[in-house]
Amino acid sequence: MxxxxxxxxxxxxxxxxxxxxxxxxxxxxxxxxxxxxxxxxxxxxxxxxxxxxxxxxxxxxxxxxxxxxxxxxxxxxxxxxxxxxxxxxxxxxxxxxxxxxxxxxxxxxxxxxxxxxxxxxxxxxxxxxxxxxxxxxxxxxxxxxxxxxxxxxxxxxxxxxxxxxxxxxKSHIRVGSFQYLATQGDIEGLEKLVDYAINCHFSEISSAGEQRYIEFLTAVLDKQVELVVSWMRVGFIHGVMNTDNTLISGETIDYGPCAMMNQFDLDTVFSSIDHQGRYSFGNQPNIANWNVARLAESLIPLFDEQDGAVEKLSSVVNGFADKFNDAFNAMWQQKLGLAGQQEGDHVLVSELLALMKQHQLDYTNTFNALTESLVSDFTVDCRLKGWVLKWKLRTTAESYSVMRAVNPAVIPRNHNIESIIAEFEKAGSSLLLNDFLEVISEPYTYFKEHQSWYELPSDGDKNYQTFCGT
Known part of the structure; x- marks a missing residue:
């Protein structure tokens, strides 16, 4: 090695x-x-x-x-x-x-x-x-x-x-890495860290001077948008999106208090220390934007004029919302297999999410059912019947393949993970783990024989908490 x-x-x-x-x-x-x-x-x-x-x-x-x-x-x-x-x-x-x-x-x-x-x-x-x-x-x-x-x-x-x-x-370069060197006044190190990060992750950036820093911040922002949208697509809640847990590569890091959302609710929180819901499922985009702003602050010392730097860097940070909303809307279009874009699509999505929250419907199983209902007599929750009639008018022959590619049939559900961990803590091994790893290796394919891995916990994750353990 x-x-x-x-x-x-x-x-x-x-x-x-x-x-x-x-x-x-x-x-x-x-x-x-x-x-x-x-x-x-x-x-x-x-x-x-x-x-x-x-x-x-x-x-x-x-x-x-x-x-x-x-x-x-x-x-x-x-x-x-x-x-x-x-x-x-x-x-x-x-x-x-x-x-x-x-x-x-x-x-x-x-x-x-x-x-x-x-x-x-x-x-x-x-x-x-x-x-x-x-x-x-x-x-x-x-x-x-x-x-x-x-x-x-x-x-x-x-x-x-x-x-x-x-x-x-691919690297352990964090937003907090830049904050550290900036706080210590190590401008030379800060410059080298930007160059190193670009060489590792953003080799397409070839500009020099201050424009190089602007393009670097933009590239990091784009990676954070992509990452958070992908988390929300499958119902993942990171749980501790501190700047020291934010890799500029856009990779997920630190799985201590993470969890998966079962019943749909944007306010879902599982972390035992997140008392204010700062890192709730629906607040993850805001925190990603906030973290990018902290990176921007750390880059200010690299500019000749600080006032001009703030204006240029702020322009990048302020573009987060539009970029995220575009990617987020595209995600919903894929999850529902909508053909093209129409004016009423936003309302259609909002109606579905409102019904899911009202009736405490499972996020993963609902979208899996909608997906499979396009090719079989798969049962969709009866409380969505009226909405389904409107939705199917917006689908085409290609909708199934589009939805199947983005809607998992299986996720690492919290109670299954806890069962596997409990086996390891008690016996030093787990009979469940190999089966789970085999099932999760094909998460976007629905298998009837895997039904036990699709099922919800009997208590619906009531009082479930995660902790910063590693």
Missing amino acids: KLQPRYTDISELLTIEDMPSAVAEPKLLLFNDQLADHFSINHDSEFLAKFLTGSTISNDVAPVALGYSGHQFGHFSPRLGDGRAHLLGAIADQDGTLWDLQLKGAGATVFSRGGDGRCAIGPAVREYIMSEALYALGIATTRCLAVVTTGEMVYRQPPRPGAVVTRLA
């Missing part, structure tokens, strides 16, 4: 050498064979267990902890950084693209702020499952290569078996 250093030539503030802490008894619990093959990683379980806990370290590259700032629930923390993550380096895939290889839960770092730097098995398994599910759903995401148990207990309430997650990401 050939590693290369990353980010170390940008700023000494951004990367600080930090060694993972060896663990008592590393054992490979989950391993993503298909993903490993894409990176030509040897499937030696004994070596991987040691290497992917930091118990064995490569001599080629020194592990680092990354520094960054972050607005957490709107409150700015100037120095956060990787409190329980170690970047081992970058690894190339079969196409030659570099990806970060990072361990989560491998011990305390210089940024730990008193924490133990460890991770419990439950959050580790959650990240593995959810990142794989989102990948299968066609949503930009970091990937999980492995989960390794440590043979140690992690002191939570109650104590849990420990684990280390190995995450692959």
